[in-house]
Amino acid sequence: MAIVGPQFCAPYPIELGIVRKLMTIPDGNFAVTDANGNLLFKVKEPLFSLSDKRVLLDASDTPILTLRENxxxxxxxxxxxxxxxTDQNDLVYTLKRSSMIQILKPKLDIFLAQNKEMKICDFHVKGSWIDRSCTVYAGKSDGPIVAQMHKKHTAQSIILGKSNFSVSVFxxxxxxxxxxxxxxxxxxNKEDSED
Known part of the structure; x- marks a missing residue:
């Protein structure tokens, strides 16, 4: 199920650690590590930009994906x-809320680039930061689970203003x-909490 690239797929489960810093710094506010603590990805946000976009970088600062909100x-x-x-020829997927009105728990539909009609989603996400967890499913309904995220409570989260999450990727x-x-x-989640 290579969506971004086969180098990001493994024939065994992958455990990821995500640290989200509550204050954004120029080097990004997300760090993603493997089970051994090795940096895999970080997320960079432009300090001043009219568009709301983020760039997912690998450990050597190579851009992997650009995420842009409409x-x-x-x-x-x-x-x-x-x-x-941000050229349409390089589109990987489109994500949107399942419906405009959602209370507390966002449900997100993901349509891969080749799914031009966007009638039936290719993946579906349920959950939120508020719930401290989310689940990613293949298909529209509660089909096969492909990944799950859970919050981890650590001393860093209290002292240093960081949120730690673990992600199990199937x-x-x-x-x-x-x-x-x-x-x-x-x-x-940040936008919902500001509303």
């Missing part, structure tokens, strides 16, 4: 592109894709 959409619509591109599932979904879910 500010005029009522469904919290995001488009995700390869590398630093075998043969693109973990760069899963990380990009969690970054978008975080942004949606």
């Amino acid at each position: 500010k005029v959409s009522l469904h919290d619509r995001w488009q995700v592109f390869r590398g630093k591109s 075998p043969n599932v693109d973990f760069a894709f899963i990380v990009s979904l969690i970054v978008i879910l975080d942004d949606i």
Whole structure:
């Protein structure tokens, strides 16, 4: 199930650690590590930009994905592109809320680039930061689970203003894709908490 690339798929479950710093710094506010604590990804946000976009970088600062929100959409619509591109030819997937009115628990539908009609989603996310967990399913309804995120409570979360999460990515599932979904879910949560 390579969505971003086969190098991000493994034939065994992958455990990821996500640290989200509550204050944004120039180097980004997300760090994603493997089970051994090795940095895999970080997320960079432009300090001053008219567009709401983030760039998912690997450990060597190579851009993997650009995540861009459509500010005029009522469904919290995001488009995700390869590398630093925002060209439609480099579109990987589109994400939007399942419905405009959602109370507390966002439900997100993901449509891969080749799914042009966008009638039936390819993946579905349920949960939120507020719930301290979310689940990613293949297909529209509660189909096969491909990843799950849970909050971890640590001393760092209290003292240093960091939120720690663990993510279980199932075998043969693109973990760069899963990380990009969690970054978008975080942004949606921040917007919901500001409303």
